[in-house]
Amino acid sequence: MDSSKSVLVPMARSGNGSKGPKIHLLTNHFGVNFSKVESQDFFQYSVKLLLFSLMSYSHHCFEVLATVGSICLFDLWIQVAITYQDGKPVEAKRIGRKILEKVQKNCQSDNLGSKYFAYDGDKTLYTVGPLPGKVLSFSVALEEMFSKPNDEGVKRLRRPNHSKTFNVAITFATKISVQAIEAALQGKETNHLQDAIRVLDVILRQNAASQGCLLVRQSFFHNDAKYFTEDYGGFHLCRGFHSSFGTTQGGLSLNIDVSSTLIVKPGPVVDFLIAQQDVKDQLSINWKKQKKGNEEVEVEITVFDYYKKKHDITLHDSGDLRCINVGKPNRPTYIPMEHCHLVSLQRYTKALNSFQKTKLVRESIQKPQEKMNVLTIALKKCNYNDNPMLQECGVTIASDFTQVEGRLLPTPKLKGGNGEDLLPRNGRWNFNRKKLAEPATVHKWAVVNFSARCNPYKINIDYPFHDLIEEDLQFKDAPDSVRVEKMFEQMTPILSKDPNFILCILSERKNSDVYGPWKKKTLVEVGIVNQCIAPQRNVNDQYLTNVLLKINAKLGGLNSVLAIERSRGIPSVMRVPTIIIGMDVSHGSPNSDEPSVSAVVSSREWPLISKYRAFVRTQSPKVEMIDNLFNRVSDKDDDGIMRELLFDFQTCSGRKPDHIIIFRDGVSESQFNQVLNIELDQMMQACKFLDEKWDPKFTVIIAQKNHHTRFFQTNSPDNVPAGTIIDSKICDPRNNDFYLCAHAGMLGTTRPTHYHVLFDQIGFSTDDLQELVHSLSYVYQRSTTAISVVAPISYAHLAAAQMATVMKFEDNSETSSSHGGITTSGAVPVPPMPKLKKKVATSMFFC
Numbered sequence: 108m109d110s111s112k113s114v115l116v117p118m119a120r121s122g123n124g125s126k127g128p129k130i131h132l133l134t135n136h137f138g139v140n141f142s143k144v145e146s147q148d149f150f151q152y153s154v155k156l157l158l159f160s161l162m163s164y165s166h167h168c169f170e171v172l173a174t175v176g177s178i179c180l181f182d183l184w185i186q187v188a189i190t191y192q193d194g195k196p197v198e199a200k201r202i203g204r205k206i207l208e209k210v211q212k213n214c215q216s217d218n219l220g221s222k223y224f225a226y227d228g229d230k231t232l233y234t235v236g237p238l239p240g241k242v243l244s245f246s247v248a249l250e251e252m253f254s255k256p257n258d259e260g261v262k263r264l265r266r267p268n269h270s271k272t273f274n275v276a277i278t279f280a281t282k283i284s285v286q287a288i289e290a291a292l293q294g295k296e297t298n299h300l301q302d303a304i305r306v307l308d309v310i311l312r313q314n315a316a317s318q319g320c321l322l323v324r325q326s327f328f329h330n331d332a333k334y335f336t337e338d339y340g341g342f343h344l345c346r347g348f349h350s351s352f353g354t355t356q357g358g359l360s361l362n363i364d365v366s367s368t369l370i371v372k373p374g375p376v377v378d379f380l381i382a383q384q385d386v387k388d389q390l391s392i393n394w395k396k397q398k399k400g401n402e403e404v405e406v407e408i409t410v411f412d413y414y415k416k417k418h419d420i421t422l423h424d425s426g427d428l429r430c431i432n433v434g435k436p437n438r439p440t441y442i443p444m445e446h447c448h449l450v451s452l453q454r455y456t457k458a459l460n461s462f463q464k465t466k467l468v469r470e471s472i473q474k475p476q477e478k479m480n481v482l483t484i485a486l487k488k489c490n491y492n493d494n495p496m497l498q499e500c501g502v503t504i505a506s507d508f509t510q511v512e513g514r515l516l517p518t519p520k521l522k523g524g525n526g527e528d529l530l531p532r533n534g535r536w537n538f539n540r541k542k543l544a545e546p547a548t549v550h551k552w553a554v555v556n557f558s559a560r561c562n563p564y565k566i567n568i569d570y571p572f573h574d575l576i577e578e579d580l581q582f583k584d585a586p587d588s589v590r591v592e593k594m595f596e597q598m599t600p601i602l603s604k605d606p607n608f609i610l611c612i613l614s615e616r617k618n619s620d621v622y623g624p625w626k627k628k629t630l631v632e633v634g635i636v637n638q639c640i641a642p643q644r645n646v647n648d649q650y651l652t653n654v655l656l657k658i659n660a661k662l663g664g665l666n667s668v669l670a671i672e673r674s675r676g677i678p679s680v681m682r683v684p685t686i687i688i689g690m691d692v693s694h695g696s697p698n699s700d701e702p703s704v705s706a707v708v709s710s711r712e713w714p715l716i717s718k719y720r721a722f723v724r725t726q727s728p729k730v731e732m733i734d735n736l737f738n739r740v741s742d743k744d745d746d747g748i749m750r751e752l753l754f755d756f757q758t759c760s761g762r763k764p765d766h767i768i769i770f771r772d773g774v775s776e777s778q779f780n781q782v783l784n785i786e787l788d789q790m791m792q793a794c795k796f797l798d799e800k801w802d803p804k805f806t807v808i809i810a811q812k813n814h815h816t817r818f819f820q821t822n823s824p825d826n827v828p829a830g831t832i833i834d835s836k837i838c839d840p841r842n843n844d845f846y847l848c849a850h851a852g853m854l855g856t857t858r859p860t861h862y863h864v865l866f867d868q869i870g871f872s873t874d875d876l877q878e879l880v881h882s883l884s885y886v887y888q889r890s891t892t893a894i895s896v897v898a899p900i901s902y903a904h905l906a907a908a909q910m911a912t913v914m915k916f917e918d919n920s921e922t923s924s925s926h927g928g929i930t931t932s933g934a935v936p937v938p939p940m941p942k943l944k945k946k947v948a949t950s951m952f953f954c
Contacts, residue, residue: 114780114784115783117779117843117863118843118865119842120843121843122873124834124845126517126877130820130827130828131511132820132821132827133509133819133820133821134818136353136357136362136508137360137363137508138357139359139504139505140359140502140504141288141500142503147236148284148286149234149306150238150279151233152277205249206249207275213247218243218245219238220238222235222238223495223499224238225306225496226313228316232277241278242278243276243278244275244276245275246274247272247273249270283302287299288303288304291354291841292354292359292840293840307500310497311350311351312325314489315327315350320347321345321368321370321454323366325349326368327350328366335370336467339467340382340463341371341383342369342370342372342463343369343371344367344370345367345369345452346365348366349363349364349366349815350363356838360509360837364815365473365478367467369456370452370453373448373450373453375445375448376444377424377444389428410443422446429444431444456696456698457698471855474855475825479508479819486504492504508819511835512836513818513831513832513833514833515830516878517878518829519531519669519885522673523666524544527542531829533828534829534830534850535892536891538652543665544664547659547663548662549658550572551572551605551608552572552606553571553606553608554609554610554612555576555598556575556614572606573600576597578593579593587621587623587624591621592628595628595633607635608662609629609637611638612640613641619641623915626913627913634944635946636662636946636952652891653891656889656891660889663950666888669717669885672717677875677878679869680716680766680879681716684760684763685710685713686710686752686766687770688899689708689770689897689898689900689903690705690772690786691705691773692706692733692773693904693911695729699728701911701914701915702726704940705723705725705748706903707749708720708902709722709756710756711760712760716882718951719902720948720950723906724940725939725940727935732778732781732785733789735748736790737750737793750793750796763801763803766869767806768806768879769805769806769808770810771786771809771810774809775811787805787866804869804870806866808862810897816837816859817856818848826851826856827848827857828848831847832845833859843867844862845861847884848860849895850894850895859895864876884897888954906952909953913941914938
């Protein structure tokens with residue numbers, strides 16, 4: 108971004124909407140009274156925390172002979188450095204809380220001036236008011252305990268062998284003004300609101316940590332079997348609770364919600380591997396599926412003899428098992444697996460397969476009334492009003508759900524074929540005795556693996572022009588890319604006749620191992636529109652309808668259209684050339700270095716807002732901002748995404764857009780300024796580079812699904828109706844935001860989408876903008892239901908996810924005919940995205 112340009116900030120609220128009858132609701136926000144807000148500041152101490160590495164031996168653990176002290180809100184951000192007595196740094200994070208707990212207990216009355224502190228577990232302490240000095244130091248001794256599992260697998264502690272001494276240094280850094288919260292509640296801009304809220308949230312985390320909970324950001328999980336689901340292949344779904352403070356139009360509030368995470372089943376490591384691989388015993392474990400360790404290590408004594416002589420432990424089953432390396436790469440420490448136990452509350456962060464996801468989603472479902480009951484109990488159990496640090500801040504929390512007023516937006520009207528009305532009811536409709544709005548024409552198509560009837564609803568489709576092609580059984584166990592190549596060799600007679608569609612029946616579900624190489628072959632190398640399906644035992648009309656809808660959309664048809672698209676009912680969109688853009692970034696699994704995949708979809712064939720094209724690129728792993736929207740490669744050339752989608756719109760619509768509406772997914776409030784000053788700035792630059800005299804107007808809207816706000820009806824156990832919108836009381840006191848439940852929640856409790864209008868040069872009225880967002884939830888061509896977030900964002904998510912599967916099978920050496928991934932300086936180089944064949948690139952291949 109040009110440093111001479113003014114920095115853009117999110118726009119303020121321009122007013123609330125008025126359309127639709129009112130509905131009274133409850134929300135899982137609880138009112139907070141902050142009585143001492145005018146009389147104190149949070150002193151901020153900067154904490155630099157270096158923690159020591161525990162001994163890499165499964166029979167040793169540390170027990171801190173101290174209780175956890177209550178911790179108070181900090182005025183100070185303290186810098187803490189923890190070292191051994193000899194000056195060596197302490198490196199393990201988990202020991203930090205134990206050390207600081209002992210400091211709190213032993214030193215509170217004298218050295219800490221009777222103050223409590225809140226520790227974030229890493230590098231920060233907070234207090235209410237200053238500590239006695241700007242630099243404090245303490246010496247802490249922890250007892251090392253020897254432990255050994257008993258017959259029930261429970262560790263029993265023996266007498267301490269010896270203690271270790273740690274030095275703790277605490278250094279003052281700066282102050283955090285609590286006035287920032289009061290200013291935010293009054294709708295004023297403030298630079299320190301997030302810092303002040305963070306202090307309050309750290310107190311909640313400290314409160315949970317003192318109860319021995321697993322902490323995951325602002326969620327916490329108790330070590331109690333009643334919160335665990337049944338065993339799923341060595342894992343449990345652990346239910347917990349999310350707690351966080353926030354500012355709303357109604358004042359400061361505490362948001363509490365049910366949360367869940369996946370944990371490893373505690374117990375012997377061998378039992379975990381057997382359950383994970385679903386094998387009968389330890390001799391059947393496939394070691395290739397686990398992390399590989401060194402099988403041969405030069406030693407002067409056998410492992411058996413070492414453990415017998417050194418620890419008086421006789422090994423029984425280790426001859427058939429590998430050892431586990433719990434040391435460092437340059438200093439391995441091998442432990443016999445039969446003596447390795449998984450402790451409780453260990454979070455599992457690797458990717459799950461589709462079956463695990465399905466099971467866990469089902470386990471996490473809670474109906475509205477059940478969720479309300481659970482949250483009421485959770486709030487009582489947390490007992491925040493007795494927390495001394497919150498008391499010192501004057502914070503008291505209400506026990507009742509906050510009452511809010513919503514509205515029911517008018518249901519968008521849909522049209523099918525021949526202008527027939529489709530009548531959505533609570534966000535759902537069907538095509539019974541109806542025709543598709545624009546059916547595609549398919550003359551030459553083929554079926555791979557399996558043939559199915561697919562000829563309802565008057566789609567213009569001939570019978571397959573070639574016999575069913577089944578996979579040669581001799582390749583069933585070959586690598587997946589080989590299986591796809593062999594299948595295409597069998598398809599040579601078909602390919603020579605240039606088919607325009609292939610139906611591929613997979614033996615497993617869509618994300619089977621064959622899916623990625625199949626999509627790479629069909630989309631990148633050959634260029635054929637295709638549909639993969641994996642029919643289950645009960646193939647009903649609804650299943651076939653959904654398959655048909657996807658095929659028709661991929662082939663350029665339209666299943667239904669909004670009535671306002673025909674009547675141009677939203678003037679700012681349908682009477683002025685307007686392009687609608689959806690943006691999302693897909694990241695690899697948490698511990699991988701896979702490139703992130705950015706996807707931008709854009710509408711075409713204005714004034715329609717139902718047809719889209721996708722543009723997909725790679726970028727550095729875990730980078731959220733899309734960095735290749737504009738990429739000037741010469742005085743005349745720009746190969747960024749924005750230029751491509753603008754050319755596509757101009758080709759389809761006959762002119763450049765005057766209005767550009769951008770929907771962005773996957774960013775938090777802390778990244779809003781980056782969206783405006785990096786991504787929007789790139790898009791504006793791309794427009795000017797294309798035509799210096801062209802000055803389109805932009806509107807930018809963020810959609811968030813990753814939040815914990817829920818709404819409940821006051822007089823019904825059912826979910827809120829489709830079309831429920833809330834834009835008052837619970838919303839931001841300054842920014843232009845609203846919550847929309849466009850869809851009907853069929854399972855569990857409806858999760859609303861939280862929309863933030865960051866920028867609006869077009870000048871929408873509140874009602875028109877809310878109507879547009881609501882309408883875009885009804886143009887999703889894959890289903891006959893309204894969806895929870897606008898279709899452009901859903902399409903961007905689908906495109907990014909599908910091309911991410913392609914990238915896993917891309918030869919990184921093949922860089923020709925591909926999209927470069929990185930343009931910004933300092934970015935991590937990644938393999939470029941393979942370029943799609945033209946025939947499929949312009950289609951809705953992602954449907």
